[in-house]
Amino acid sequence: MGSNLVLPEFEPIFGILVVKIEEMISAEIKNKYELVVGLEVHAQLLTQSKMYTADSTEFGNLPNTQISVITLGHPGTLPKVNRKAVEYAIKMGLACNSNITRTNIFARKNYFYPDLPKGYQITQDKGPICVGGEVPITLPDGTQKSIALTRIHMEEDAGKSMHLAGEVDTLVDFNRAGVPLIEIVSEPDIRSSDEAYAYLVEIKKLVRYLEICDGNMEEGSLRCDANISVRLRGAKEYGKKVEVKNMNSFRNVSRAIEHEFERQIELIEAGIEIISETRTFDATTGTTSGMRTKEDLNDYRYFPEPDLSPVIVSEEWLASIQESMPALPRELYNKFIREYGLPEYDAGVLTDSKEIALYFEELCGLIHNYKAASNWMMGPVKSYLNELTLHISDFPISPRRLAELIELIDEGKVSFSAASQKIYPILLEDKVKTPLEIAQSQNLIQESNEESIKPLVESVLAENSAKVAEYRSGKKGLMGMFMGQVMKKSQGKADPKVATKILTELLEN
């Protein structure tokens, strides 16, 4: 119990497998260099309407069904800021201890692309909504580190260009155009692919706890670009950075970083200068390749968006957002360790998802044997969820009923094995009966009264006088056999603790 406990909705946090295509450079050479990574994470916000229009953001509808004249950039239209999106951005900033900008202006980022209806993206340039901040991470070996944030800013998503098989033309779906995004930009504080991975896990946890983004990287609601450079250990200056795009999973971000690290070292070792460029990651080969250099020549001509009046974050507004902040994974993690006395491992697993953590919190409000509660969560509860790939919200046993079951064990009324193997499966099916009622109806209530167990022990010893003599002459291993007999006689209802105590008393005297 407790080893392979992975929540179905999460990727494994630790122990990432980095497949190396070839061992190209020696560990000795590699060790001369330090990896420097900064990540830019785009999170699609879970608002019902778009960043600057009332169009729906619902995913998966027929192409071009969520496109008002504003989304399409028809002449004469003007954007209007979605305050919910601003609120979500502020929540992320508060969760990361960023400074919240009070007067927010927007900017236009100009470029031509068919999926960009206005010919510019409305984003923030100078004066992002959140400035600074940090994201604490835990590495596989338990080391704690904090990754500083540069900024978090608000912007809108583009549409999708679709190249259908057999079609000469490219089609454009504008449903996604204008969906609100936040871009979370880290400082170049990341020093390994493990750190990058742990950072992304933490970001995903945060956005999901805050309920501002579903955090699904495969579906594109969380996207990550990596700025990667290398330098000699001890060097003060950063190396030339390369931006890598098109990594659609946390694991691929790790792979791309590992690959770039080696590629860049190889170039430097060969005396070739690194060029600042945008590269794309190929998941099938695990390598990166340069994109057209045209991308690098883009001059986005940012300037203040004149069609939006500044969004002012008032004291009242900020205070109300602060009040609505949920408990954060880091806070719960610390609380589980400090207040509940749980091991770090337990705290980590239990705070992987907000729903599990909140279920556990509720459970701990009802009973005091926190470690037992943790064991139940990480054992029977998660096994059940994993087996059926269910979410905790679909778990049929309420915290109250689970608490009752744990209490029955604590009070010695049922054994753990009876509880986990007999009562628990029934509880999963039967939503009416209490654990006690099930224990009674199944005849599982333990006998913990010494007066009633003692005669059973006495009769077992009387029936096995030869073994008793062997025991007394030193064959202590026979204790298990006596216990088995007692349990059998009691039909499994004798409290093992009480039975052991009586057995020991009678045998030793």
Add this chain to the structure above:
Amino acid sequence: MEKFLSFDDIQKSLEIRETDCKAIVNYYLQNIQTKAHLNAFVEVYKESALEQAAKVDEKIASGKAGRLAGMVIGIKDVLVYKDHEFNASSKILKGFISQFTATAVQRLIDEDAIIIGRLNCDEFGMGSSNENSVHGKVLNAADESRVPGGSSGGSAVAVQANLCTVSLGTDTGGSVRQPAAFTGLVGIKPTYSRVSRWGLIAYASSFDTIGIFSRNIRDNALVMEIMAGPDNFDSTASRKPVPKYSELLHFDKRVKIAYLKETIESPALQKEIKENTLSILERLKEEGHEVEEVEFPLLKYVLPTYYILTTAEASSNLSRYDGVKYGFRSPNAHNLESMYKMTRSEGFGEEVKRRIMLGTFVLSASYYDAYFTKAQKVRRLIKEFTENLLNKYDYILLPTTPSTAFKFGEHSNDPVAMYLEDLFTVQASVSGVPALSLPNGKDQQGLPIGIQVMANSFKEAELYAFGSYLMELSNN
């Protein structure tokens, strides 16, 4: 005989049942036909205007008519009207039908105004002569060999030639005031943000305003008080309440007036305009107002600032016309890049392309600080100077234009000479303050001269009241 020269006339005729809206619309339709060669209208909404007239007549009969019942309005080809085509006088918007109506237009319709058609203008509002239009040039009815001014040239001529009661134009750097001066009309550029820009095809978003052409102050004030005010579709629209301008026209105060030395002494200023301006200043003094000359050393920076900032915004605002979603797409394109290049090269006119190039240049990384950032700073200085002056003085008076209407082609080969047309109008645009152009006599060739009055932001009521007084004074 000319009829319906003011909304007051119309209302009186309607009141005594001498006429009805249908007859009024028919009268204007007849005029439009007779004066078709002026090329003011791009499209006449004959049927829908007559239908609307019938509806308004019914409302009048049942006593439920709105405040603009009987008013017939033409709108510039950059203000959108649901289910109607508009092009911003550009080939690139050929065939484009709007799916919504501009807030300003809708508010007029809601008060039973009748929209009679859309009016010619310079492409995307860029021009000072109405010569940059896919629909062809507009003739000044005062002298058909001359321009009506621009960019709202069609809107000016439509009222000048009595083709509608009032018209809407847009004013980014003088596009209502300059043509109003050239055609002898009252033209206002309101405070920036006073009228919602929802439905106004953007030229330069932080300068664009919707203005009005009329023959008299009252009609202008009435339309403005109905159009202005907050709008949920435009977050930049001011939330300040709108006074009933048309009921606040009475003027009997002694006021302080400044005139700008550099404008009066400008070598570009036509002799008669200078004389007329000085003479009205003299009349004001005689009437007991305080009139003082002040220096405006920033005048020489006003045009460069205006052209850097407006072209920067325009280069971005016009990016959406790319052939992907609507309007014109070059039939010669063979891939994505050629679609962009050919659509935009063939779809935009020369002046628009010039401004897109200029705007792209001033926003480019290597020149951003030298041009855009600096122009933003200078804009703030001009705005502060103007506002401070308007805290000290009630009004600033200056000529609307350096010259009266010029001949077609006169400035066609010299964009800078054309830009100088805006010399006196861009100060209010850069500062965001309201400005009114009023007729102030004629030059020796009989061409109308305009005088411009600026007041501080949101002082439209004071501006209209003073304008009304000034018109009486200049007529005496």
